[in-house]
Amino acid sequence: MINKLISNIQKTNAPIVVGLxxxxxxxxxxxxxxxxxxxxxxxxxxxxxIWQYNKAIVDAVYDLIPAVKPQIAxxxxxxxxxxxxxxxxxxxxxxxxxxxxGDIKRGDIGSTSAAYAVGHLGKVTVGSKxxxxxxxxxxxxxxxxxxxxxxxxxxxxxxxxKGIFVLVKTSNPSSGEFQDRVTDNRPLYELVGExxxxxxxxxxxxxxxxxxxxxxxxxxxxxxxLRQIMPKTYILVPGYGAQGGKGKDLVHFFNEDxxxxxxxxxxxxxxxxxxxxxxxxxxxxxxxxxxxxxxxDMKEDIASALxxx
Amino acid sequence: MINKLISNIQKTNAPIVVGLxxxxxxxxxxxxxxxxxxxxxxxxxxxxxIWQYNKAIVDAVYDLIPAVKPQIAxxxxxxxxxxxxxxxxxxxxxxxxxxxxGDIKRGDIGSTSAAYAVGHLGKVTVGSKxxxxxxxxxxxxxxxxxxxxxxxxxxxxxxxxKGIFVLVKTSNPSSGEFQDRVTDNRPLYELVGExxxxxxxxxxxxxxxxxxxxxxxxxxxxxxxLRQIMPKTYILVPGYGAQGGKGKDLVHFFNEDxxxxxxxxxxxxxxxxxxxxxxxxxxxxxxxxxxxxxxxDMKEDIASALxxx
Numbered sequence: 322m323i324n325k326l327i328s329n330i331q332k333t334n335a336p337i338v339v340g341l342x343x344x345x346x347x348x349x350x351x352x353x354x355x356x357x358x359x360x361x362x363x364x365x366x367x368x369x370x371i372w373q374y375n376k377a378i379v380d381a382v383y384d385l386i387p388a389v390k391p392q393i394a395x396x397x398x399x400x401x402x403x404x405x406x407x408x409x410x411x412x413x414x415x416x417x418x419x420x421x422x423g424d425i426k427r428g429d430i431g432s433t434s435a436a437y438a439v440g441h442l443g444k445v446t447v448g449s450k451x452x453x454x455x456x457x458x459x460x461x462x463x464x465x466x467x468x469x470x471x472x473x474x475x476x477x478x479x480x481x482x483k484g485i486f487v488l489v490k491t492s493n494p495s496s497g498e499f500q501d502r503v504t505d506n507r508p509l510y511e512l513v514g515e516x517x518x519x520x521x522x523x524x525x526x527x528x529x530x531x532x533x534x535x536x537x538x539x540x541x542x543x544x545x546x547l548r549q550i551m552p553k554t555y556i557l558v559p560g561y562g563a564q565g566g567k568g569k570d571l572v573h574f575f576n577e578d579x580x581x582x583x584x585x586x587x588x589x590x591x592x593x594x595x596x597x598x599x600x601x602x603x604x605x606x607x608x609x610x611x612x613x614x615x616x617x618d619m620k621e622d623i624a625s626a627l628x629x630x
Numbered sequence: 631m632i633n634k635l636i637s638n639i640q641k642t643n644a645p646i647v648v649g650l651x652x653x654x655x656x657x658x659x660x661x662x663x664x665x666x667x668x669x670x671x672x673x674x675x676x677x678x679x680i681w682q683y684n685k686a687i688v689d690a691v692y693d694l695i696p697a698v699k700p701q702i703a704x705x706x707x708x709x710x711x712x713x714x715x716x717x718x719x720x721x722x723x724x725x726x727x728x729x730x731x732g733d734i735k736r737g738d739i740g741s742t743s744a745a746y747a748v749g750h751l752g753k754v755t756v757g758s759k760x761x762x763x764x765x766x767x768x769x770x771x772x773x774x775x776x777x778x779x780x781x782x783x784x785x786x787x788x789x790x791x792k793g794i795f796v797l798v799k800t801s802n803p804s805s806g807e808f809q810d811r812v813t814d815n816r817p818l819y820e821l822v823g824e825x826x827x828x829x830x831x832x833x834x835x836x837x838x839x840x841x842x843x844x845x846x847x848x849x850x851x852x853x854x855x856l857r858q859i860m861p862k863t864y865i866l867v868p869g870y871g872a873q874g875g876k877g878k879d880l881v882h883f884f885n886e887d888x889x890x891x892x893x894x895x896x897x898x899x900x901x902x903x904x905x906x907x908x909x910x911x912x913x914x915x916x917x918x919x920x921x922x923x924x925x926x927d928m929k930e931d932i933a934s935a936l937x938x939x
Contacts, residue, residue: 344741345755353757362757394742398749399756400763401714408710426738428772430802432653433703440707446654447708448662448671454709463737465774466800467807491775493739498776499822502813509811509818516807 322458322483323526323533323555326420327580329387335620336575338422338557339382339612340587341410342392343371347592349605352377368402371395375410378591379417381609382616388420390557390585411457422557423457426488428470435473442485443477459484461535461557464513471520475532479524484531484555487520489513489547492537492560510543514550521554529555529581538570538584545573548581556582562589562619568626575627584623590615631767631792632835632842632864635729636889638696644929645884647731647866648691648921649896650719651701652680656901658914661686677711680704684719687900688726690918691925697729699866699894720766731866732766735797737779744782751794752786768793770844770866773822780829784841788833793840793864796829798822798856801846801869819852823859830863838864838890847879847893854882857890865891871898871928877935884936893932899924 330336345353348370356370379389391414396407414421427437439445440454462474462485474485490500490510500510514534521530530553536544538560548556556574561567561584574582593599593615594608603611639645654662657679665679688698700723705716723730736746748754749763771783771794783794799809799819809819823843830839839862845853847869857865865883870876870893883891902908902924903917912920 342742357757362759364754364756364761364763367754367756392738392742392745394736394738394745394749398745398754398763400749400754400761401710401717403749403763404713405710426772427703427735429701429703429735430800430805433651433701436701436703436707440703440709440712445673445676445707445709447673447676448666450671452673452709454673454707454712463735463772463774465772465797465808466802467804467809469802469804488774491739493775493778495776495778496739498825499774499818500776502811502818502821504811504813504818509808509813512811513808 322420323529323531326388326484326555326583327529329420330580330583333385333387335386336583336623337386337616337619338388338390338583338585339378339386339590339616340390340392340424340585341375341378341591342395342587343374343591344395345370347588347595348374349594349608351606364399364402367399368406371399371403372406372409376413377609378612379414379419381613382590383417383419385613385616385620386419388422388583389414390422390424392424392587408455411455420459421457422459422461422486423455425460426463427460428463428466430466430469431473434470435477438474438477442474442483443481459486459533461486461488463488464516468516468520475520475524478531484533486533486535486557487513487517489517489534490536490540490543492539496537511546511550514547517554518551525553529553533557535559536574539565541570541573548573548576552576557585558582559585562586568622571623572626572630579627586619589619631729632838632840635697635864635892636838638729639889639892642694642696644695645892645932646695646925646928647697647699647892647894648687648695648899648925649699649701649733649894650684650687650900651704651896652683652900653704654679656897656904657683658903658917660915673708673711676708677715680708680712681715681718685722686918687921688723688728690922691899692726692728694922694925694929695728697731697892698723699731699733701733701896717764720764729768730766731768731770731795732764734769735772736769737772737775739775739778740782743779744786747783747786751783751792752790768795768842770795770797772797773825777825777829784829784833787840793842795842795844795864795866796822796826798826798843799845799849799852801848805846820855820859823856826863827860834862838862842866844868845883848874850879850882857882857885861885866894867891868894871895877931880932881935881939888936895928898928
């Protein structure tokens with residue numbers, strides 16, 4: 322799947338992933354209204370609105386981008402109906418030939434991590450049959466529990482030729498509280514980065530590993546160091562746009578080959594029509610066109626930053 | 631909810647939580663067979679088997695214990711039908727007046743952590759209405775992302791009078807890889823423990839905080855130190871039984887008042903009928919009676935260890 326991700330990136334010439342993190346306040350009223358009319362002001366109604374909103378955005382941008390990253394929390398908050406909308410979104414994006422990165426940040430020990438891995442990337446056995454539960458292409462994984470917690474994911478990745486992105490240095494303001502702690506003369510995130518490279522070395526695609534890393538756009542200098550520590554690791558970079566990361570901050574996350582990183586933007590794309598930049602040109606009715614324009618602009622921003630380095 | 635947990639512990643005189651972590655290999659054949667006859671060898675069939683298995687165990691032990699801890703990964707691996715069984719289990723246990731600790735180990739940043747918190751502990755707004763998604767009483771939380779990731783859970787806990795247990799030192803063999811790293815002359819898990827005490831200080835129940843900690847039974851010496859660092863923090867202790875922790879290892883996790891810790895056992899209880907200790911006395915048909923006996927034995931083991939200290 323890392324090979325497919327890279328080939329999708331090369332085809333679209335866009336190292337971009339669109340974060341499908343729907344919040345009710347992003348969804349235009351005409352969609353919510355119709356969904357509530359159909360299913361009531363219920364969890365099912367909310368899930369229907371989310372699904373219609375996602376579908377319109379995906380339809381508007383799928384030819385421009387290699388991948389999407391639905392954030393499962395935004396669906397899970399609506400209970401079972403929300404998770405049904407998550408699954409529908411995953412399936413629909415795969416039909417559109419997009420690589421789907423499930424942003425699930427799971428992580429546990431041994432058989433429990435194996436259960437998450439099976440449920441999101443692999444197949445589970447029921448009697449004499451096998452079934453895929455959620456069937457994303459990649460998922461994000463939390464490393465706090467150490468190798469025991471990550472290895473079961475790597476095993477499933479090898480079996481299914483899928484991938485993971487392990488949290489190394491997250492984009493949020495307080496990520497340094499634990500991740501930046503100095504141990505043996507270097508910050509913890511570097512140690513996690515080394516482990517990511519080690520776990521990944523036994524699960525290689527053609528040029529990059531099945532085991533990627535998450536490093537926030539908001540910490541470009543740390544990204545530079547981590548790029549060197551993990552040369553064969555694809556880096557998923559959140560924090561662009563709404564969180565403050567800019568195109569020029571991103572160049573350090575890429576390798577010389579122009580590959581090695583994929584930059585996420587969520588609300589900057591999916592709620593573009595609410596943004597001052599696009600508000601005058603787009604109405605809530607053509608929110609998906611605003612999303613398309615935001616993708617084009619992001620692509621341009623990153624391309625010119627990479628060209629200027 | 632921390633007050634209710636403590637009152638349940640005092641009522642049952644059992645600082646015990648039963649981990650409802652069903653695996654297909656634990657479920658007796660007569661249950662699986664019936665479920666498959668009804669729903670086929672499908673995800674729905676597996677979910678039905680899990681639900682019937684859980685229900686029988688809960689019916690057999692609910693009067694002896696204060697709380698249960700369903701591990702969501704074991705349900706999530708069966709996709710949506712699995713999560714429906716999770717929700718049914720949560721609801722049923724609450725009907726039986728058990729405190730339900732959702733072992734979900736979620737953790738993200740800002741609005742995303744808020745979405746998890748709302749989905750599992752709080753209520754989500756849909757139009758003019760509010761709904762509870764999964765509605766557990768407590769959940770487990772991963773601290774790797776720092777205060778940003780944990781605070782949204784604490785906020786919902788305050789609003790709903792519910793609680794969390796933050797991973798501090800996990801029970802697995804490789805938990806030390808990152809958690810034991812020395813920084814400023816002490817291991818990272820102590821620093822996390824201090825933060826837990828700090829986060830908890832602003833969300834206090836009568837005697838203990840809404841913010842608890844997870845510390846593995848397999849590391850009793852570390853438990854002793856953490857007990858002192860977090861005097862008002864309830865400690866959820868996994869790793870008893872199948873993972874190797876014994877009654878005498880547990881005494882350090884408790885305060886002088888006999889409170890402050892709740893010990894989890896999962897397969898040691900729910901799959902007791904497969905254990906050499908019980909195999910001769912119990913058949914797969916009366917697996918739930920074996921679970922009841924295992925609860926009584928665990929209660930005795932902990933009580934005598936506490937009496938001997």
